[in-house]
Each structure stands twice: as C-alpha cells, then as structure tokens.
Amino acid sequence: MRVLYVSHTAEISGGERSLLGLLGALPASVQPHLAAPAGPLQRAAQGLGVPVTSITGTAGSLRLHPLHTPRAIAEIELAALQVRRAGRRSQAAILHANSIRAGIELGLAPAPRTQDGRPAPRVVHVRDCLPAGVLTSATMRLIAATATTVVANSHYTARSVRAAAPGARVEVVYNAVDLARFDPARIDRRAARAGLDRVPEGALLLGVIAQLSPWKGQDTAIEAVSQLRDDGIDAHLLLIGSAKFVARSTRYDNEAYLRRLHAIAAAAGVADRVSFLGEREDVPELIRALDILLLPSWEEPFGRALIEAMALEVPVIATSVGGPVEILEDGREGLLCPPRDARAWTQAIAGLACDAERRAQMGRAGRERVERSFTIASHVAATLDVYEAALGRRAA
Numbered sequence: 001m002r003v004l005y006v007s008h009t010a011e012i013s014g015g016e017r018s019l020l021g022l023l024g025a026l027p028a029s030v031q032p033h034l035a036a037p038a039g040p041l042q043r044a045a046q047g048l049g050v051p052v053t054s055i056t057g058t059a060g061s062l063r064l065h066p067l068h069t070p071r072a073i074a075e076i077e078l079a080a081l082q083v084r085r086a087g088r089r090s091q092a093a094i095l096h097a098n099s100i101r102a103g104i105e106l107g108l109a110p111a112p113r114t115q116d117g118r119p120a121p122r123v124v125h126v127r128d129c130l131p132a133g134v135l136t137s138a139t140m141r142l143i144a145a146t147a148t149t150v151v152a153n154s155h156y157t158a159r160s161v162r163a164a165a166p167g168a169r170v171e172v173v174y175n176a177v178d179l180a181r182f183d184p185a186r187i188d189r190r191a192a193r194a195g196l197d198r199v200p201e202g203a204l205l206l207g208v209i210a211q212l213s214p215w216k217g218q219d220t221a222i223e224a225v226s227q228l229r230d231d232g233i234d235a236h237l238l239l240i241g242s243a244k245f246v247a248r249s250t251r252y253d254n255e256a257y258l259r260r261l262h263a264i265a266a267a268a269g270v271a272d273r274v275s276f277l278g279e280r281e282d283v284p285e286l287i288r289a290l291d292i293l294l295l296p297s298w299e300e301p302f303g304r305a306l307i308e309a310m311a312l313e314v315p316v317i318a319t320s321v322g323g324p325v326e327i328l329e330d331g332r333e334g335l336l337c338p339p340r341d342a343r344a345w346t347q348a349i350a351g352l353a354c355d356a357e358r359r360a361q362m363g364r365a366g367r368e369r370v371e372r373s374f375t376i377a378s379h380v381a382a383t384l385d386v387y388e389a390a391l392g393r394r395a396a
Contacts, residue, residue, distance in 0.1 A: 010039025107146035144168035176379035217296035310366030
C-alpha cells in the first residue's frame with residue numbers, strides 16, 4: 001500500500017514528531033512518501049529512508065486578516081496542486097494529511113486517481129482545536145466534506161471537529177511514545193540531573209516541554225515557581241522548547257511572548273530559577289532528571305509530553321482542559337489543575353514536593369498506563385485500521 005503523507009510545515013513540533021514515529025514503525029506492506037516543505041522534517045524523514053517531495057509551506061493563521069488570509073490561501077492553493085502531482089507520481093493509494101492546513105490542501109484539489117481509476121481516499125489528521133469562528137467552521141466543513149476519514153488525536157479533539165462539522169466521519173487514534181527511547185532503565189537519573197547547570201542538588205526540579213507560545217502556559221509555571229519560593233520551597237524550572245513559529249501571520253506573537261517570559265521571571269526575582277533550554281535532542285534525559293513535569297496549557301488537544309514523562313516514571317501535573325483528562329487519572333498517574341490558576345498549580349506542586357513516595361507511585365502507574373494504551377505498535381495498528389476502513393468506504 002502506497003501512502004502519501006502531507007505536511008504543511010517544515011518544522012518539527014509535536015504533530016510532526018508523532019508523524020515521524022509512525023513513519024519509522026510502518027510495516028513493510030506500507031510504502032510511505034512524504035510531501036513537505038524543505039527543512040528539518042524532510043531531513044528527518046529521509047533519515048528514516050522515506051522518499052520526499054518538496055511542496056510550498058504555509059504559516060498562515062486560520063483567522064481572517066486582510067493581508068495574511070489572502071496570502072495563506074494562495075500558498076495553500078499552490079501546495080494543493082503540488083500535492084496532487086506528488087500523489088500521481090507516487091501512485092499513492094491513500095493520502096494522509098498530518099494537520100488541518102494539510103487537510104485544506106487535500107480538500108482544495110481533486111484526489112489523484114489510483115490504478116483502478118478511482119480517487120484515492122483522503123485521511124486528515126486533526127491535532128488542534130481551533131477557536132470558534134466563521135473561518136474555523138468553514139475550514140472544518142471543507143475537511144469533513146472532502147476527507148474520507150478525519151483522525152482526531154483525542155476524544156476532546158473529536159468533539160471539537162463534530163461541533164464545527166457535525167457530518168464529519170471521525171476516528172480517534174491516540175499518539176504514541178517510543179517505550180525503548182523513553183525507558184527509565186536506560187537513563188541514570190542522578191547523572192542526568194548532575195549535567196544540569198544552576199540547579200542545586202536538593203532543589204525541586206520542574207519542567208515544561210512545549211513550543212513557547214501563550215496558550216502553552218509557561219507563564220503560569222513561572223508564577224508558580226515564584227509562589228513556591230515565597231512558601232519556602234526551592235523549585236527550579238526548565239523550559240524546553242522554542243518560539244519556533246514566528247511568521248507575522250502566526251496567531252500569536254511568540255517572540256514577544258518569549259521576551260515576556262524573561263520579564264516575568266526577572267520581575268518576580270526568580271530569573272536564576274528558570275532555565276530556557278531551547279530545542280534539545282536529549283529530551284528523555286531531561287525529563288528523567290525532573291521531579292515533576294508540568295503541562296499548564298490553556299487547553300491541550302492531547303499532551304504528547306505527558307506520555308513521554310509517564311513512560312519515564314516521572315509524575316505529571318496537567319491542565320484539566322482537553323486531552324490530558326483522557327490520558328491520566330487525577331491522583332493516580334498525576335494531577336489535573338485548572339489552567340491560568342497559578343495558586344492552584346502551586347498547591348498541587350507543593351503537595352507532591354513533600355511526598356517522594358507518592359511521586360514514585362505516580363511514576364510507576366504512569367509507565368503502566370503508557371504500556372497499556374500509548375505504544376507505537378497500537379498506534380500503527382489503529383492507523384492501518386483507518387486506512388482499511390477508508391479503502392472499504394471508497395469501495396462502498
């Protein structure tokens with residue numbers, strides 16, 4: 001089975017990491033091909049032995065803007081034509097868009113014909129929950145009308161798709177984690193911790209792994225560190241990730257947000273307790289060094305960092321809005337907290353800070369949960385089931 005995977009971006013963030021995990025684990029019966037803008041994602045796919053085709057990228061925000069919207073539409077229309085050509089050249093039996101924008105590209109161009117003369121089924125992976133609005137509704141209706149199947153990364157995301165496009169055919173496929181790479185047995189926690197600068201041996205080490213963008217809530221984590229200090233708890237925070245989406249048309253001014261995070265830490269007097277590490281390749285080692293991983297997003301469609309931390313037996317505290325509610329049981333593998341409520345996060349962190357045994361129990365429960373529900377093998381199997389169902393739906 002030949003499958004053309006389509007990405008609207010060259011950058012590698014959570015959705016692209018999930019795609020690469022899938023590409024690296026597909027059985028020999030699936031022959032993948034990637035259509036994406038030139039850049040890091042293409043190079044990573046080539047490293048897996050996946051052939052690639054370059055297409056036009058778009059960073060356009062899915063919100064109306066007199067300048068940016070026409071430009072984004074032009075980019076998407078051009079990419080749509082390129083995707084159609086790539087589908088024909090690769091003789092794809094299925095087209096799989098890795099994002100909403102890539103799904104728009106599939107929807108704007110007729111699907112290439114397969115060898116039997118019928119159009120190739122189109123699968124669109126929805127990994128984000130768009131804010132309510134006219135453009136969001138139009139976007140999701142287009143995807144619902146043109147996709148054979150919409151894949152959502154959580155039931156929370158699936159509900160947002162159905163709210164905007166009630167007729168969408170939606171299947172939920174959870175993201176997965178590489179249990180071998182994120183294996184606590186292979187990482188010496190003390191050595192990982194010793195390799196960090198500016199973190200005293202006895203300090204409580206917290207971390208947020210996410211792109212630097214307002215909705216990810218890193219400011220809440222910094223405020224919590226300040227309040228913990230006032231409460232007599234020596235907490236240090238690692239911010240792992242960068243403001244990688246910085247085009248003027250991007251929904252948030254992420255570079256300005258990065259500057260604001262530095263200002264918040266300085267004004268609170270905790271600049272020496274907050275480390276901005278940027279993009280890192282040693283993420284498993286950094287997570288293993290943590291006492292608690294935080295995911296303080298305003299809402300979170302899934303929460304990839306959660307399952308990575310859980311796999312490494314690190315307890316987690318996550319937003320109570322979105323996918324994390326499906327990933328962990330409050331009080332078992334970690335805790336759930338309301339977003340943007342720094343005091344609630346401070347109290348939750350403090351409760352775990354003084355109870356090492358409870359943290360260890362949560363860590364063990366987290367690993368067990370991931371082994372049951374978030375393996376790459378189960379992710380690949382569920383994805384292949386989607387493909388078979390899409391091919392059957394086309395035949396019907």
